[in-house]
Structures are given as structure tokens and as C-alpha cells.
Amino acid sequence: MAATGSEEQGGKAYYVTTPIYYVNDAPHLGHAYTTVAGDVLTRWHRQRGEKVWYLTGTDEHGQKIMRTAEANGVTPQEWCDKLVEEAWKPLWKHLNIANDDFIRTTEKRHTARVQEFVQDLYDKDEVYKGGYEGPYCVGCEEYKLPGDLIEDENGVKLCPIHKKPVEILKEENYFFKLSEYGPKLLAHYEANPGFIQPESARNEVVNFVKQGLQDLSISRSTFDWGVPVPWDEKHVIYVWVDALLNYATAVGYGANQEKFDTTFPADVHLIGKDILRFHSVIWPAMLMAQGLPVPGRVVANGWLMVGGEKMSKSNLTGIKPQDLTSHFGVDAYRWYFLRAIAFGQDGSFSWEDFSARYTSELANDYGNLASRVAAMVGKYFGGTLPADAAPGDAEQAVRDGLATAVAEADRKIGEELDFAGGIAAVFDFVKQVNGYLTEQEPWKVAKDDSDEGRARLATILYTASDALRALAVLLNAVMPETSQKLWDSLGAAESLGALADQRVQDAGTWGLLPAGTTVTKGAVLFPRLEEPAA
Numbered sequence: 001m002a003a004t005g006s007e008e009q010g011g012k013a014y015y016v017t018t019p020i021y022y023v024n025d026a027p028h029l030g031h032a033y034t035t036v037a038g039d040v041l042t043r044w045h046r047q048r049g050e051k052v053w054y055l056t057g058t059d060e061h062g063q064k065i066m067r068t069a070e071a072n073g074v075t076p077q078e079w080c081d082k083l084v085e086e087a088w089k090p091l092w093k094h095l096n097i098a099n100d101d102f103i104r105t106t107e108k109r110h111t112a113r114v115q116e117f118v119q120d121l122y123d124k125d126e127v128y129k130g131g132y133e134g135p136y137c138v139g140c141e142e143y144k145l146p147g148d149l150i151e152d153e154n155g156v157k158l159c160p161i162h163k164k165p166v167e168i169l170k171e172e173n174y175f176f177k178l179s180e181y182g183p184k185l186l187a188h189y190e191a192n193p194g195f196i197q198p199e200s201a202r203n204e205v206v207n208f209v210k211q212g213l214q215d216l217s218i219s220r221s222t223f224d225w226g227v228p229v230p231w232d233e234k235h236v237i238y239v240w241v242d243a244l245l246n247y248a249t250a251v252g253y254g255a256n257q258e259k260f261d262t263t264f265p266a267d268v269h270l271i272g273k274d275i276l277r278f279h280s281v282i283w284p285a286m287l288m289a290q291g292l293p294v295p296g297r298v299v300a301n302g303w304l305m306v307g308g309e310k311m312s313k314s315n316l317t318g319i320k321p322q323d324l325t326s327h328f329g330v331d332a333y334r335w336y337f338l339r340a341i342a343f344g345q346d347g348s349f350s351w352e353d354f355s356a357r358y359t360s361e362l363a364n365d366y367g368n369l370a371s372r373v374a375a376m377v378g379k380y381f382g383g384t385l386p387a388d389a390a391p392g393d394a395e396q397a398v399r400d401g402l403a404t405a406v407a408e409a410d411r412k413i414g415e416e417l418d419f420a421g422g423i424a425a426v427f428d429f430v431k432q433v434n435g436y437l438t439e440q441e442p443w444k445v446a447k448d449d450s451d452e453g454r455a456r457l458a459t460i461l462y463t464a465s466d467a468l469r470a471l472a473v474l475l476n477a478v479m480p481e482t483s484q485k486l487w488d489s490l491g492a493a494e495s496l497g498a499l500a501d502q503r504v505q506d507a508g509t510w511g512l513l514p515a516g517t518t519v520t521k522g523a524v525l526f527p528r529l530e531e532p533a534a
Contacts, residue, residue, distance in 0.1 A: 095321065369434055385517040
């Protein structure tokens with residue numbers, strides 16, 4: 001889905017990227033995890049009223065893609081076209097991903113700029129010709145250092161990520177003088193301690209660079225599926241150099257200077273930890289060589305685990321996101337992985353944990369709160385929101401709780417990328433409002449027909465309704481469809497305008513939902529789960 005309104009404001013955009021994903025197969029939960037995280041982050045910043053640009057896409061060159069296409073009896077381009085149009089783009093639409101652009105590395109807008117970038121490096125004497133022999137993992141599209149490899153029971157050297165034998169390759173290639181950038185990179189890491197996150201990832205990279213960098217082979221000559229090296233077309237540009245440059249080419253590098261100047265560099269690169277070195281070592285070194293600014297942050301999320309193994313098709317533990325959304329719904333899916341797993345850490349998925357959290361937090365706590373408040377406004381006030389007649393200490397406690405939730409969620413999600421912590425802060429407030437209703441017992445207060453009784457009932461239900469107004473805003477980035485349903489049921493669209501126009505930092509301002517608004521009980525936000533088929 002294309003986002004709207006991202007270019008209306010002036011100044012630099014808050015620019016977030018996912019990795020561009022290999023199209024050797026259909027997307028799995030790991031790909032969706034990172035992409036949903038980026039979507040929540042950028043939706044949050046849009047809800048702040050900021051100018052935002054969110055980029056995702058596909059990495060379509062290299063030996064792995066070529067071999068996959070050959071195994072399926074089609075050309076690499078035919079394979080890429082099929083996977084992108086039939087698997088990748090439809091999934092992002094299904095998951096309600098509001099990306100502003102989708103870059104494919106086979107597009108002319110990308111390949112021409114990649115050639116220009118590499119030609120500039122060559123002209124600046126940053127590239128030279130040489131030979132190389134070493135262990136290569138086709139799955140990673142990377143030469144491995146001997147110390148990085150593991151052995152199987154027969155002594156065969158394996159890639160530590162894919163657990164498959166590496167190939168010993170010997171080629172005459174072109175090399176980027178990466179070794180010269182070690183001191184500059186270390187100085188940047190020291191001056192910008194938040195450049196690589198989490199801290200464990202930062203420590204890994206700093207230690208790696210301190211050991212000394214080798215020059216980087218930036219071309220391959222044993223196959224032809226890639227961007228030709230402009231001065232020597234017997235070579236194609238190394239797929240990772242090609243891929244990393246998408247972050248620049250997609251926002252106008254070499255083609256639209258105004259767009260480039262107001263978007264680049266990325267504020268946040270969201271990546272999997274297996275591609276950390278590419279983004280925190282090679283990518284900033286390439287930019288330094290060109291005199292271009294480096295990204296603000298490289299944030300590595302952990303791996304999703306099933307039975308202790310990374311969730312991917314390569315080890316047969318892949319699960320399609322649609323397997324879960326068909327049972328739990330899209331919004332619950334978006335919520336669960338960011339709620340249950342601390343971003344940056346490895347996390348385990350289980351159907352049982354998802355079911356338990358869905359029932360407890362979404363259906364019982366949040367969904368039931370929305371249903372019973374709407375039902376009581378309908379029953380006791382004919383669906384017309386009453387005025388906040390006589391607020392007291394109990395109501396002030398709710399207001400204070402909301403202010404805390406807004407501040408915590410904005411800091412944790414918007415700045416720290418602690419999605420689990422931010423969502424938890426919001427759901428702590430959900431629990432507080434439920435507790436408030438339990439203590440105030442509006443169903444008993446309703447039996448008091450005196451003016452004081454009616455005023456007290458009005459205050460209780462107004463307090464709960466305005467709390468729901470704030471929750472719709474706070475959870476809009478995470479669960480946009482559900483938040484819209486709640487917004488509509490509160491009558492807020494007519495009285496306050498579009499949900500997207502509500503500022504998250506203002507969500508804690510009390511009393512925004514005007515008395516007299518028509519509140520209706522809509523469909524249950526989180527229906528009871530059906531037992532999955534055996």
C-alpha cells in the first residue's frame with residue numbers, strides 16, 4: 001500500500017529501510033517481522049506529524065538467484081518477476097504495510113546508478129584489480145573468513161548461518177580498498193555509540209574491525225547475472241555492493257538531487273543480524289569513499305526461532321505469515337511479534353503463546369473494554385456520550401496513567417525502537433482503565449436515579465470513552481484496522497476528524513472527545529478464536 005502525505009512537510013524525511021530481500025523463495029515470518037517493525041516505526045512517526053519515507057524491496061541479482069531460476073527452468077528475470085508480483089508485493093499489501101516505495105535491483109533506475117557509483121570509486125583510485133581464492137557461501141553471497149566456518153561430523157567446512165558446505169572459489173576480481181577505512185569506521189563508532197544497535201551487535205562489529213579489514217572483492221567473473229562492471233563487462237558487480245546501493249538509488253541518487261538531499265541518508269536501517277557487517281562496515285565505508293553521509297542507525301533484529309532453529313525455508317522450519325493471519329487476523333499478527341519479542345533479541349514463536357496473549361490481552365483486556373463501554377453508553381445514555389460532569393481522584397489517576405503511557409510509548413517506540421516496551425506501556429493503561437471500571441462499578445451506579453448518581457455515571461463512562469479515544473491513537477501504528485473500527489465506534493471521526501490526523505504526542509490531552517458524540521457498539525474487535533484444524 002502506498003503511504004500518503006509523506007512529502008507534504010518540508011525538511012528532511014525520517015527515512016527508514018528494511019533490507020531488500022532475496023527472491024530465491026517466497027517470504028517467511030522472518031521477512032515479515034522486520035517489515036512490520038519498519039511499518040510500525042514509520043506509521044508512528046507519521047502519527048507525530050513528521051515527514052516520513054519508508055523503503056522496502058527485493059534483491060534480484062547474484063549466483064543464488066541464478067541457480068534458483070535454473071533449477072526452476074526459467075530465466076532469472078522471469079523468476080524474479082514471478083516471485084515479486086505473486087508473493088512479495090501481495091504479502092506486504094495483506095499485512096497492511098504502508099511503504100512509500102518498493103525498489104527492485106533489476107530496475108533501470110537502480111542499475112544505471114550502481115554503475116555510476118562504482119565507476120566513481122574506480123576513477124578515484126578506490127578500486128584495483130587482483131585475484132582472490134577463498135571459501136564462498138552462495139546462500140550469504142559472501143566470501144567467508146576461515147575462522148567463521150564450522151565443521152560437520154566429517155570435517156566438512158560449513159557456513160555458520162546456512163549449515164551448508166562452502167565452495168572454494170578462485171577468481172580475478174576488482175577490489176575496493178576497504179582495509180583503509182578501518183580507522184575511520186572505528187572513529188565513527190566511538191563518536192556515535194548508537195550507530196549500531198543493539199549493544200551486542202555494536203561490540204561484535206567493533207571487535208571485527210579492530211582485527212583489521214581485508215579489501216573487498218566488488219566484482220564476480222564466473223557468472224553473468226548481475227550489473228555489468230562499466231569499464232570491464234566480463235565482470236558483474238558483487239551483489240552486496242549492488243544491493244546496498246538501493247538505499248541511495250531509490251531516493252534519487254544521481255537522478256533527483258532534491259529528493260536525495262531531503263531523504264538521504266537513512267535514519268534507520270532495519271536488518272537481520274546475519275547481514276550486520278555488510279551494513280555497518282562495508283556500507284558506511286562505501287559512503288565515506290564517495291564523501292556521502294552515513295546512516296543514522298543500523299539496528300539488527302534477532303532471529304525468530306522454532307525448535308531452536310532460525311525460521312527460514314533453508315532449514316525447513318518456514319511458516320507462511322498467512323498461516324497465522326488466517327487464524328488470528330492481520331492486526332493481531334502485527335501486534336504479537338512486536339509485543340512478545342524484544343526487538344534486537346532472538347525470540348521463539350509458539351502457537352500456544354500467540355493464542356494465550358491474543359485471548360488475554362487483545363480479546364479480554366482491550367476488546368472487551370471497548371465492547372462494554374460502548375454497550376453501557378448505549379444502555380444508559382442512548383448512545384450519546386455524556387459530559388464529564390464531576391471528575392474526582394479516581395479520574396485524575398486515569399488521566400495521569402494516560403500521560404505516562406503516552407510518554408513511555410512515544411519514547412520507547414519512536415526513539416528507542418523498543419516496540420515490546422512501548423506496546424506494554426499502552427496495555428498497562430488498558431489494564432488500568434479496566435481496573436477503574438471494576439472499582440467504580442458503573443452498572444451499580446446506574447441504579448441511582450438521582451442527579452448525583454447520573455452525574456457520577458456520566459463521569460465514569462466519559463472517562464472510559466476518552467481513554468478509548470486515546471488508545472485508538474496510540475495503537476493505530478500497530479493495529480490500524482482495529483484502531484479505525486474503534487475510532488468509528490466512538491464517533492470520533494465526525495467530531496475530531498481522521499484518525500491519521502491525530503497526533504500521538506497529543507493523545508494524552510484529556511477531554512478531546514466531545515460530549516454529545518454518538519457512540520455505537522460495532523463488531524467485536526477481537527473475535528473468539530476457533531480451534532485450528534488438526
